[in-house]
Amino acid sequence: MAFVHRHKGLVPYLLLLPGLGFLALFFVVPAYYLAHTSLQTGSLDAGYAFTWAWENYTDAISTYHEQLTRSLVYAGIATAIALAVSYPLAYWIAFRGGRWKTLFLLIVIAPFFVTYLIRTLAWQNILSDNGPVVEVLRAIGVLDDGERLLATSTAVVAGITYNFLPFMALPLYASLEQIDERLIEAAEDLYASRLQAFLRVTLPLSLPGVVAGTLLTFIPAAGDFVNAELLGTPREAMIGNVIQSKFLVITDYGQAAALSFVLMAAILALVLAYTRALGADRLAEAR
């Protein structure tokens, strides 16, 4: 204690030390080993050697660009649908939820209380060939008799959308809830129509929530492999499926590690482009 008394400035660093030390060891150092592994060649039998194998990257991209593109497209569509479903819902809870707000928010996060794999398997039930959804779609002629929902890209995107939707809805709700309703009333007093008031006041003020929700949904969705595995076929394989099987089944560690970095780079590029397009211009305008 005497030591702490004499060096008060050290207290925060002492508090940080165990936690950040753990993260350094098991989050930062592994990133180094992932990079190291991505430049290795070899096999489980012959052993692995570090050979500056940049071809791991070029090979990975030329062989798996299809799965990579598919991941980004699926994640993009799922994020857009999640936004379209969540925004009105979050708006309604924030402004019309009344005394039941907490209950509605509980329903929004309720999917997280069901084990991830189990709630994905539930979509197998819902979309199954003799299930109610397929029968209704067949009855109204959207699906032909032989057509299925399960094992299609529709099923995979539906699963991804559902699984990550709360990540979209919660930040949207948080930003909408903070909006001072008097600002919207003021806009209407100044002869803005409800639509104008929404577009010029509510929407810009909720943009931070839109940005946060989009990123929190898109990033895990782009790396997901569970939905493609349980609701799709190898035709719907995403980049996560490739990384998973290369690490755990084929033990082609070099290319698997290279693919992980390619995925991170692709996500980072899209996130930067997105925040720049939406963040810089619109947020400045909102001010």
Added chain:
Amino acid sequence: MTSYAATPARVRSLPRAWAFVRRHLLTVYAALALLYLMLPIGVVVLFSFNDPVGRFNYTWEGFTLDHWLNPFGVPGIQESITTSLEIAALASLTATTLGTLIALALVRYAFRGRGATNIFIFLPMTTPEVVLGASLLTLFLNLGVSTGFWTIFIAHVMFNISFVVVTVRARIVGFDRHLEEAAMDLGANEWTTFWRVTLPLIAPGIVAGALIAFALSVDDFVITNFNAGATVTFPLYVWGAARIGVPPQVNVIGTAIFAVAVILMLANVLLQRRKEHA
């Protein structure tokens, strides 16, 4: 004169009618969205009572209580749940300790590197799980560590720390420091003040962080899948079963986990309510 007075009234009533319709459209939309969120949960519960023909629990065949009366009636399922609970208890305890210390430093002290620490804490949460799991596996591979119970433990502590920091920090931001000063004025030293004043006050935040860490640990599949070796947690059991047909017992366990989580959340909300009213 009468027609002059009537026109504005009709004009005014039109947007009012439109607003009425729109208000209800939004409500209907929100209700449908909430139903959509609950639908798969209902399916999980429903199919825990199903009496499937054959190995696949896909279509409704008939009602039975058998699986609820015999939830561990499938080989391997009980062991996997025990493993999951053991890892979750150890990992959430460790992550909560480490995360709470970081949260305290971030909220209570102004120090060089605070901004950088805030950003750093976000990184594990914004990295795709498949990359987190893969990079940790390369560490263990390169160091020759064989994966199993303890590597899963390490992985779970790693991804949970950030979630604990965020949760605890949100709860202690509004903490009234005058209470601590009062304790010190009354002769308590820093250690006593921390144990008798600070800790009891921030305890609800710490409990919330621990609960979230526990839930995330029990639920995690992706990162665990990379670092499990031959150890089987409950999600890994479900993953293995998905290929050969998931027994309805999995739905029973899933429903039970859901029920426990909802009860804890409701208890938390009610406790909070009571405190606010008191």
